[in-house]
Amino acid sequence: MNIVLGITGGIAAYKTPELVRRLRERGADVQIVMTASAEEFVTPTSLQAVSGRPIRTNLWDKEAEASMSHIELARWADLVLIAPATAEIMARLAGGGAPDLLTTLCLATEAPIAIAPAMNRVMWANPAVQANRDMLEQRGMRILGPDVGSQACGEEGAGRMLDPDDIAAAVCDPEFAGAVVDGPLAGKTVLVTAGPTREPIDPVRYITNRSSGKMGYAIASAAHAKGARVILVSGPVMLQEPNGVEVQRVETAEEMHAATHASIVDVDIFIAAAAVADYRPADRATQKIKKTKDTMSLELVRSPDILASVAALGDVPFTVGFAAETERVRDYALGKLENKKLDMIVANRVGSDCGFDYDDNSVEVLWAGGERAFPQMAKTELAHELMDLIVERFTSTRGPDTQPALSIVSIKD
Ligand code: C5P
Numbered sequence: 001m002n003i004v005l006g007i008t009g010g011i012a013a014y015k016t017p018e019l020v021r022r023l024r025e026r027g028a029d030v031q032i033v034m035t036a037s038a039e040e041f042v043t044p045t046s047l048q049a050v051s052g053r054p055i056r057t058n059l060w061d062k063e064a065e066a067s068m069s070h071i072e073l074a075r076w077a078d079l080v081l082i083a084p085a086t087a088e089i090m091a092r093l094a095g096g097g098a099p100d101l102l103t104t105l106c107l108a109t110e111a112p113i114a115i116a117p118a119m120n121r122v123m124w125a126n127p128a129v130q131a132n133r134d135m136l137e138q139r140g141m142r143i144l145g146p147d148v149g150s151q152a153c154g155e156e157g158a159g160r161m162l163d164p165d166d167i168a169a170a171v172c173d174p175e176f177a178g179a180v181v182d183g184p185l186a187g188k189t190v191l192v193t194a195g196p197t198r199e200p201i202d203p204v205r206y207i208t209n210r211s212s213g214k215m216g217y218a219i220a221s222a223a224h225a226k227g228a229r230v231i232l233v234s235g236p237v238m239l240q241e242p243n244g245v246e247v248q249r250v251e252t253a254e255e256m257h258a259a260t261h262a263s264i265v266d267v268d269i270f271i272a273a274a275a276v277a278d279y280r281p282a283d284r285a286t287q288k289i290k291k292t293k294d295t296m297s298l299e300l301v302r303s304p305d306i307l308a309s310v311a312a313l314g315d316v317p318f319t320v321g322f323a324a325e326t327e328r329v330r331d332y333a334l335g336k337l338e339n340k341k342l343d344m345i346v347a348n349r350v351g352s353d354c355g356f357d358y359d360d361n362s363v364e365v366l367w368a369g370g371e372r373a374f375p376q377m378a379k380t381e382l383a384h385e386l387m388d389l390i391v392e393r394f395t396s397t398r399g400p401d402t403q404p405a406l407s408i409v410s411i412k413d
Helices: 011-025 044-051 062-067 070-076 087-095 101-108 121-125 127-138 164-172 174-180 214-225 253-266 306-311 329-339 379-398
Strands: 002-007 029-034 079-085 113-117 147-150 156-160 189-194 199-202 205-207 229-234 246-249 269-272 279-281 300-302 318-325 344-349 360-367 370-378
Touching: 002 011, 002 070, 002 101, 011 029, 011 044, 011 079, 011 164, 029 044, 029 070, 029 101, 070 101, 079 087, 079 101, 079 164, 087 101, 087 113, 087 127, 113 164, 121 127, 121 156, 164 174, 189 214, 189 253, 199 279, 205 279, 214 229, 214 269, 214 379, 229 253, 253 306, 269 306, 269 379, 306 318, 318 329, 318 379, 329 344, 329 360, 344 379, 360 379, 370 379
Parallel strands: 002 029, 002 079, 079 113, 189 229, 189 269, 229 246, 269 318, 318 344
Antiparallel strands: 147 156, 199 205, 279 300, 344 360, 360 370
C-alpha cells in the first residue's frame, strides 16, 4: 500500500515518526508531505530517516517535482492520510483551496483520504470546525478520532490525535480500503482492454497501430473511482499504471484474447477500448527476414475478435465496444453494435487531427433505443462521463429489478 502521509502543524506532529514506523511495519510505503508549520514541531531529517524517502514540503521545489511531480504523487497514492490534521487543513480541504503541496495533492488524487484531527478541545468543539468535519465526512473522507484525554495544553477533553498504532491498524486493515472506496460499482468487476496490439513478423518487426491507450487507461481509472475492482488488459503503451487497478500486460491480439477470457467469469462490465490488430502475419519468422527480393508479401490471417467472443458468451457481462473510424463513423458504429450484439458502443472519429494519441476526444454513444453525444473534452474527463452513462445503463438493464440484458431489436440510422 502506498500511503502519502500529510503532516500538518499541530503539537501531535511529534508522534509522526512513530506513526511512520507503525505504518511501515504493516508493509506500507510511506511518502511524507509536510506543511511549513509542521516543520516547527518535527524535523524533516527525523522523518526522512524513518520513512526512507526524501520529505516533500514545497510545491515549488523544482528538483523534487522533476523526480516525482505532485500529480504523479497523487496518482502513486493508494491512500492519503493526514495526521495530525489541524483545524486549518480541515478548513482548507472543506473550501477546496490549493495553496500548498498537500492541499493540491488532495485535490489531484483519486485515492481515498483519511484524516486524524488533533487540536485543543475548545477548537475541536468550535461549530466551524465541526461543520468542516461533517462536510469532509459527507464527501467520503474518513475521519479517524480524535481521542478523548489529557491534551498537550494541559486541558482534558476531545481533541487528542489517535494513538499512532491505532491509526496504522485502522488504515492498513483491508476492510478500511473497501469502506472508503465506495461507489455505484462497489462489489462489481470491470474488465477494460486498452492500447494497441503488436503482431510480430519476425523477432525485430511487428504490425501495430497508433493507439496510445490513453482512453482505456482513463476509463479503468474512472471505473476504479466508482468503487469497482478493475482489471486492465493492456497492449504495449507508454502510460503509468492507474492506481488500484490490476494491470495485465499483453502484446498480441491472441494474448489479449486469452487474458480477457481467463478473467471474464467474474466480470460484470466489459469495456473493449483496445485497438486490436484485425490481422496478424500467418507465420512468424524465427530469424530476421533479409532484404533479398525487390518486393515481398506477407500473408495475414484474422485475429480473434475479443469483444464479439465475450458478447457471445452464455453468461454475458454488460459489453461496451468502441468504434474508431475515419469516415461514416455512426453507420459503422451502429453496424458493430448490432453485429457484435453489444449493450453499448462508443463511436469516435480518428484521423490525423483527432482520436488516437490525442489527449482530447469527442464521442457519440449509441445503444438500443438511445444515444448521447459528448463534446470535445480531455480523455480523463470524458472517461468519468462515459462511466456515469455506463453505470446508468448497466443499472437499468442489469439492476436487481430488471430482466437480464435487453436484446437489441432493430437498429437503424
Ligand atoms: O470490428 P472492429 O475492430 O471495428 O470493432 C471495434 C471494437 O471491437 C473495439 O471495441 C475493439 O476493442 C473490439 N475488438 C476486439 N477484438 C478485435 C477487434 C476489435 O475486441 N479483434
